[in-house]
Structure formats: C-alpha cells, structure tokens
Amino acid sequence: ATTPSLEALQAFSRGMAVLHEKGPEAALPYDQQAIQLDPNFATAYRVLGGAYNNLGEVQRGAEYVTKAFALREHASERERLGIMIDYYQDVTGEWQKSIEPTQQLIDNYPRDFSGLNRLGLAYASSGDYDKAIEIAKQTALDSPDSAAPYGNLANYQIAAGRYAEARATLQEAANHKLDTFIFRSTLYALGFTSNDPREMEQQQQWFAAHPTVENFGLSLESDSAAYVGKLTKARDLTRRAEESAVRNDIKETGATWRESSAIREAAFGNFAQAKQEIARGLSLYPDSHAVQLQAALASAMAGDLPKAQSLADDVNSRFPVDTQIQSFWLPAVRAQIAISRKNPQEAIAALKTALPPIEYGQVPFVNNLNCLYHTYVRGEAYLAAGDGAGAVGEFQKIIDHPGIVWNSWTGDRKSVG
Secondary structure, eight states: OOOSOHHHHHHHHHHHHHHHHHOHHHHHHHHHHHHHHOTTOHHHHHHHHHHHHHTTOHHHHHHHHHHHHHTGGGSOHHHHHHHHHHIIIIISOOHHHHHHHHHHHHHHOTTOTHHHHHHHHHHHHTTOHHHHHHHHHHHHHHOTTOHHHHHHHHHHHHHTTOHHHHHHHHHHHHHTTOOOHHHHHHHHHHHHHTTOHHHHHHHHHHHHTOGGGHHHHHHHHHHHHHHTTOHHHHHHHHHHHHHHHHHTTOHHHHHHHHHHHHHHHHHTTOHHHHHHHHHHHHHHOTTOHHHHHHHHHHHHHHTOHHHHHHHHHHHHHHOTTOHHIIIIIHHHHHHHHHHHTTOHHHHHHHGGGOOTTGGGOOOTTSSSSOOOHHHHHHHHHHHHTTOHHHHHHHHHHHHTOHHHHTTOGGGOHHHHO
C-alpha cells in the first residue's frame, strides 16, 4: 500500500489482518486511524469504504471509495485498479465498466485475490450464482486465510440451493479459525431453510455476544417473527436492531432496518404503521439511496404516491447508470405506483426491464441476498390485471428460491400463495 507514513502503513496492515480473520467491523478502527495519519492514503479509503459497504452502510462506504478514486494518482497501478473496480461497482453501479480493470488486476497480479473476489461479486449481483460459485471457489483456494472468500462462496451456494456445500464451506472457514457475522447470518439462514430452530438460536446467541453486529441478528429475528405473523414482536426487534446499529455508529444500516419493516407492514395492510416506519428511517439517514429506495417502495404500497414518486425521482437523478437501481429497484417502485393507480398494464410494462437472472442478484443493503420485491410486484400486477396464471408463475419463482429470500415475508407461501 502506497503511503509515506510508516505509522499509517502499520495501522492499515493491522486492519487488513483483522479484516481477513474477524470481518469488517473489527477492522474499522485501524482503517480510520490509517487515514487520520495520512489523509491522502488512497487504498486505506478504499478498504474503509468496502468495510462500511459490507456493514450495510452503502452511502457512507461510497463516500470513502469516491475519496479513494479522487486520490488514485497517489497509488500504485495495482492499487489504482482495485480502486477503479470498487468505484464502478459500489459508487456508480456500472458493472460493465468494472470488467476491464478487474481482468487487468487478475492478469497482472494473480496473487491479489481481490480481483477474483470482485469478479465473483459481479456475477452474484447479476444473479448468475453458478458462475459466482466457480470463481469464489478459486478465490478461497488462493486465499485460505481470508474470511471474505468463504463468506461469499457460502452465500452464493445457499442462493443456488446448495445448502450442504454452503455448510461445508463455513466449516472449512472455521477450520482456519475464521469467523465473521456474515458467516453467522448464513448459518442462521441455513437453520431457517432447514426448519432448525436450534441452529437459529445458536446464531442469535453469537450475535448477542457481539454487540457491534448484534443489530444484524436482531433484524434477522424480526423477519422470522413477522414470517409467522408475530408482528408485535417483529416491531420490537426492529426497534432494538435500529438502536443497536445507531449505538455502533452504523446509522444508515439502522435506517434500512426501519424501511424494510415499512415494506413488510405495507404488504400486510398496516398502512399507518408503514408510514411511521418510513418517516423514522428517512429521519435517521435521509440521503442514503438504500433508505430512499425502500422508503419509495413502501410509500407506493401504503398509498403515499407523491412521496414514492419524489423519492424515486431523486434516486434516479443521482444514479442514472446504476445497473441494479435502473434494472429492478426503480421499475418495482414505478410498477407499484401504477398498481396503486389501478393501472396494472402500465405496471407490467414497467417491470419488463429486469428478467432472470438479474432480478435474483445479490443486493448489498438487505439482510438476506434479495427479497425479490421486483418479482413480487410483478405478480401483484398480473393479479390486478386478472391474469392468475401469470401471477402464479411470478410467486412460484419466489417460492423456488428460498436460498435467496431466506426468511423474508415475500417467501412465505401464505403471503404469496
């Protein structure tokens, strides 16, 4: 890493060691120290941005990666390539634009696993989990002492319905004495999909013993409570998840938990409660596109169409070339607005922009991999248009992908049947 400060390099190196072993939340203090010691330390900004992104702080993470991009001329060629990849993937959302620097990093620096890791993520974000698995397997082989490749591989495997392989991957990571909250979230999902409450409880105990990431466990538990109709309990758990996130300086993540709850409440017909959750999330972190997108969808579902349209327009103007936002988030919001206006044909037309596999792609700011809201709204549009067969086909897609939706309400057969 390029820096004239020995102290900054030492802090950065320690942060990387902790990141590989324990995950992003443990590395944050070292990364922050590195940029305090050298305000022009481009790669430290990049790594700090990636850590926040992994914690669900996508807006905050993007700000640090943008700073790294502005400082990239202070870095080596290898560092510049990594910065460009992160910038195009995490800031502008231009996945196609990230391919060339990714391939250059892989070809020119084969011992740097981040190129392969990012390539796997690109495929996963596009919904092609089989290709993502192939790449992640190689990444894990090349870097057996780093947690990230194992966590990614396990998530791609569970998305593809390869549950036994996902569990074996996490066991291999444990054999290398690696452990992160991402592993624990995936183990919780494995417990949920296999109807193993004991596994789920074990992971909740782990989260409870790790306050900095406890909010992820509380949010998972909230979704599980709502899944079986325990909405009062789900609301309390969401409140606790938000409070835990705010205590640990990841306010944006807490806001996304509120907006996820808002969508859930609107789907269950609790429009007044949904609007309260929308307002709470936006008050916590109003400038986050992750918060705004979920708030827009919840607003459209709850009947507040002016707010939904305003939020969608703002995100659209700020992220005109972001693949996921333009392919399935904004179309889902526009379609839901059309459904609320009793115009299902317009809704169906709006949702033709994203078809499998991209609508199954991994989303960086939800607790599972993807709630498949886009697919769900399309099913609702077909229902509103009187096309029962079309609706069944869309809802069946959700039911057929439990490894993607995990314990989201969208995957509940009672909700979508």
